[in-house]
């Protein structure tokens with residue numbers, strides 16, 4: 456029988472359990488959600504734990520300044536800042552004027568630090584450099600190809616309008632996995648925050664709404680099976 460693929464921990468308590476152990480190395484995950492649903496926190500927590508386990512991570516931010524992101528994840532800020540000093544973590548702000556060159560810039564950083572993990576916050580801004588859907592798809596595929604070549608495990612953050620999986624309807628097809636985060640009164644089951652796995656290639660996952668909590672100790676699923 457074929458050996459099941461190894462997994463990289465998501466580092467979100469409860470999430471690995473519903474993903475057969477975590478993300479498959481080299482997979483590209485679209486993490487979608489409206490504003491304030493916890494996308495940045497989940498991504499930082501993912502990098503933090505895996506960096507502590509000996510991996511190298513790169514966080515590309517196109518909106519918030521690097522320092523602001525680190526300030527927002529107070530519970531792991533110290534560890535992340537010390538990883539920056541050690542060279543196992545890099546957080547880079549890319550100005551909107553340079554977004555057209557995002558793939559080239561990302562590749563340069565990935566190769567320079569030999570990163571295993573990548574977060575792009577957000578891929579929506581990268582998609583917005585053009586309004587032609589064929590070009591959006593081309594740009595996404597170009598990025599995917601480069602990441603796959605390097606076997607980088609990536610979270611691409613996607614800012615979505617309510618009830619959508621992605622903004623342009625292209626991103627979720629290119630990604631290996633899609634996770635949607637929600638917050639607010641419309642959430643089924645009455646929990647103010649939740650997470651749904653829409654797609655995860657090579658993984659037996661459910662499609663239930665999983666309640667989620669965020670507090671000063673981080674982000675976690677509360678009633679994961």
Ligand SMILES: Nc1ncnc2c1ncn2[C@@H]1O[C@H](COP(=O)(O)OP(=O)(O)OP(=O)(O)O)[C@@H](O)[C@H]1O
Nearest residue numbers: 488489490491492493494495496497527669670671
């Ligand atoms: N210490 C805390 N206790 C409770 N909730 C918190 C705490 N810190 C952050 N949050 C919640 O997490 C949200 C911020 O999460 P995060 O920045 O990861 O969201 P996001 O999805 O990346 O948002 P955006 O799309 O605006 O970038 C806050 O709006 C708040 O609701």
Ligand SMILES: [Mg+2]
Nearest residue numbers: 494495496576
């Ligand atoms: Mg964010």
